[in-house]
Each structure stands twice: as structure tokens, then as C-alpha cells.
Amino acid sequence: MTGKCFYRWISTRAVEFGEKLKHLDDGNDDQLKEFKRSCDALKDCTRTLGHCEAMQNEETKKGFASMNTICTIIEFVATEFKSCDAKLDETKSTCYKDWNPFQTEIDLTEKSDITEVCSNFFGTDNCLKKDVTGACGVNEWEKLKDRLLSLNDRVKKCNFEGIV
Known part of the structure; x- marks a missing residue:
């Protein structure tokens, strides 16, 4: 993935994450498991693609850091x-x-x-x-x-x- 395509891919993942978060029922174990899978994928993505140019953008870094924080808080409260x-x-x-x-x-x-x-x-x-x-x-x-x-x-x- 290069250039604009990569930025679009990151944006799409971020939007999908936001949608899952918006509709998350923290009393629903199945939804929490699915959300945890999204969080794990986010961590893998950051680890795998963190060196890429698109991931060096300050707004992208902030966005991924915020999503990671959200994952950490939700996982903590749910467990x-x-x-x-x-x-x-x-x-x-x-x-x-x-x-x-x-x-x-x-x-x-x-x-x-x-x-x-x-x-x-x-x-x-x-x-x-x-x-x-x-x-x-x-x-x-x-x-x-x-x-x-x-x-x-x-x-x-x-x-x-x-x-x-």
C-alpha cells in the first residue's frame, strides 16, 4: 500500500473503530470480545506499520494513541x-x-x-x-x-x- 491508498485505508479503519465504539454495549460479552479483536488488530497495525510514512503524521499518531487509550480503558472496565x-x-x-x-x-x-x-x-x-x-x-x-x-x-x- 502506498500514498493515498494507505491514508484511505487508515481512515477507513479509524471510522470502523469509531462506529464499533459508538454502538458498543459494555454489558454484552460478545460485543466486548469483538471490540477487543478490533483493539488487538489496532495494536498489530501500529506495530507492523508504525515505521511507514503515513504513520509519522502527527494527527495519525494522536488518533492511534487515542484509540489505544480507549481500548485500554474499555478492557480495564470490562475485566x-x-x-x-x-x-x-x-x-x-x-x-x-x-x-x-x-x-x-x-x-x-x-x-x-x-x-x-x-x-x-x-x-x-x-x-x-x-x-x-x-x-x-x-x-x-x-x-x-x-x-x-x-x-x-x-x-x-x-x-x-x-x-x-
């Missing part, structure tokens, strides 16, 4: 965090329901001033710690916090003193 996810759903936590780690990840990547992003990294006014700790315990909070903090280097610029 390691599954029981806590269910407990938070039962408590009808508005903090957890309204929290959007995907938008946060995009904002961390795209915004030059990340002060507001940092203040809402763990939900509005960082409300997740209280809700997760209350519903699931400190260990589950630590797992979630550690996973989220490991996903983006820019988050290291945030001041989470008193929160984490």
Missing part, C-alpha cells in the same frame, strides 16, 4: 474493574455516569492549558475517588486511579495533591 462498575451502576452514581475518560484523554492531548482538564480528570471536581471508594473500597479506587494515570504522560503535569 479488572467489572464488579466495581456494576456496584457504581447500582448506586446510580451521577459522578461515574457523567464521567467521560475518553473526552478527558482528548482534552489532555489537544488543549494547551490543561488546568481545567486536571481539575476534572477524576470526574467533575474529581468526585470519582469518593464514589469508587464508597461503593467498592480503597483497593478498587487505587486500581482505577493507577490505570488512568498511566495512560497519558501529560497527566503528570496535573497537581492531584489531596485527591490521589
Whole structure:
């Protein structure tokens, strides 16, 4: 694959990924397995084609990094965090329901001033710690916090003193 053809192929894969994500029911194990296959294919693609010219484009790099982050978050919530996810759903936590780690990840990547992003990294006014700790315990909070903090280097610029 060369030139425009390769760019079109990458764009098509990205659109397909977005469509799968948009229609993903995280309570449906079959859909989660299919989504995981897409994520595995994404990782293979990045590993195999990462040296190609089209993959050196900054927007392409950001796009693939965002898709990888989405995969990591969904896989974590669907496996390691599954029981806590269910407990938070039962408590009808508005903090957890309204929290959007995907938008946060995009904002961390795209915004030059990340002060507001940092203040809402763990939900509005960082409300997740209280809700997760209350519903699931400190260990589950630590797992979630550690996973989220490991996903983006820019988050290291945030001041989470008193929160984490």
C-alpha cells in the first residue's frame, strides 16, 4: 500500500473503530470480545506499520494513541474493574455516569492549558475517588486511579495533591 491508498485505508479503519465504539454495549460479552479483536488488530497495525510514512503524521499518531487509550480503558472496565462498575451502576452514581475518560484523554492531548482538564480528570471536581471508594473500597479506587494515570504522560503535569 502506498500514498493515498494507505491514508484511505487508515481512515477507513479509524471510522470502523469509531462506529464499533459508538454502538458498543459494555454489558454484552460478545460485543466486548469483538471490540477487543478490533483493539488487538489496532495494536498489530501500529506495530507492523508504525515505521511507514503515513504513520509519522502527527494527527495519525494522536488518533492511534487515542484509540489505544480507549481500548485500554474499555478492557480495564470490562475485566479488572467489572464488579466495581456494576456496584457504581447500582448506586446510580451521577459522578461515574457523567464521567467521560475518553473526552478527558482528548482534552489532555489537544488543549494547551490543561488546568481545567486536571481539575476534572477524576470526574467533575474529581468526585470519582469518593464514589469508587464508597461503593467498592480503597483497593478498587487505587486500581482505577493507577490505570488512568498511566495512560497519558501529560497527566503528570496535573497537581492531584489531596485527591490521589
